[in-house]
Amino acid sequence: MTSAAEPPVLVETDDQEAVTTVRLNRPDNRNALTLELKVALRDALEAVADDPSVRAVVLASSGKAFCVGQDLREHAEALRSGEDGAIGADALSTVPEHYNRIAMALGSMRKPVVCAINGTAVGAGLGFALACDLRVATAGTKFATAFAGIGFGGDSGLSGTLAHCVGSSRATELLLLGDTFTAEQARDWGIVREVAETPEATDAAALALARRLAAGPTLAFAEIKAAVAMGTVSSLREVLEHEAAAQARLGATEDHRNAVDAFVAKEKPVFRGA
CATH class of the missing domain: 1.10.12 (Lyase 2-enoyl-coa Hydratase; Chain  A, domain 2)
Structure with a gap:
């Protein structure tokens, strides 16, 4: 659990530029998605989407990783929580209640969303990044779909957004094999717009893009x-x-x-x- 002094999601708005940054904030756990973090992220994004004073959004994260996907320790506990060996009800309800709504908030928001990918982005973390409109990544960042490795298919819209970015053949390969790919490959494939040298430069580049978009139509x-x-x-x-x-x-x-x-x-x- 994140302490009260360190909320799982930070929301910062630059009123002058009309840009809001929504930041995942579990840096010590590589921003793995717990129930607390998913609820906070969903609610923050839906609130920002409905705020007419916000003209552009940055999705970012604290620490050395963007997001490594579902917190599997919490997921394992949820799987075991059912009675008589049944799968716990909360284990899979998180997809429609959290992952789908987060991806929809990002993808359907009637304002541009820029993603600052400061480190590893796998599973739902990659899905959230791909639900954004533009992406900047830090050099050395590793990406992977990761779902097949735990016997899952895909969620957070990744099955569609990845295919739209790289084509169905490469998307199928990445989903089936789960191979990692680099920030530079992501740039060459059209997934990210720019590769920055440091996480700080990544944040700055994403914010500059958001400010440019906020000043536009x-x-x-x-x-x-x-x-x-x-x-x-x-x-x-x-x-x-x-x-x-x-x-x-x-x-x-x-x-x-x-x-x-x-x-x-x-x-x-x-x-x-x-």
């Missing part, structure tokens, strides 16, 4: 996120119809009209999310 960003997610699973006709409807919505916004006027006047546009 957040209403358009929300439509872009939805369209890209739809485009990975929909027909061209459906995507075209969705894009047309989105452009109609955005065309009626002050952000769009003001940006067009600024372009004509050769001025820098100011986006207010309206």
Whole structure:
């Protein structure tokens, strides 16, 4: 358990930049996901998603690892908690109650999310990172799916998001074999945007990206996120119809009209999310 003085998740908001950082905070345990941490992370992300004053989000972590996935000691206890040898009810309910909601909060948030991956990211930790929109990783970071090694399939949306990033063939290989891959491979495969030299540089790069996005057309960003997610699973006709409807919505916004006027006047546009 995390002490009262050290909450499992830290939330920091820069009101001037309209950027909130949500930070996993079990550094001594490599941010392994206990029930306490999962609940705190889910609630923090859902609250940030609903906060209109926040225009961009950074998902980060304390310590030398981003997240090593489920705390397997706690999971083993949950598996044994049922009566007469049955699997404990809480052991698998965590997927819909926590993992799914965390991934949905990240992936469907109507504002951009940047992930600062400061070290090892495996299992659900990798899934959470892939649910974000942009990622920066520290040199030397190791990634792995890890699920098959404990007789599991995948969760946190990893089965879809990994395939969308690297293609179904490589995603299948990584899920079946569980081989580790490096930050540099992740960059080459398009999983991460940038590899920074230190965890501090990773945090700084992610925050700079979030600030840049927060100053941009957040209403358009929300439509872009939805369209890209739809485009990975929909027909061209459906995507075209969705894009047309989105452009109609955005065309009626002050952000769009003001940006067009600024372009004509050769001025820098100011986006207010309206």
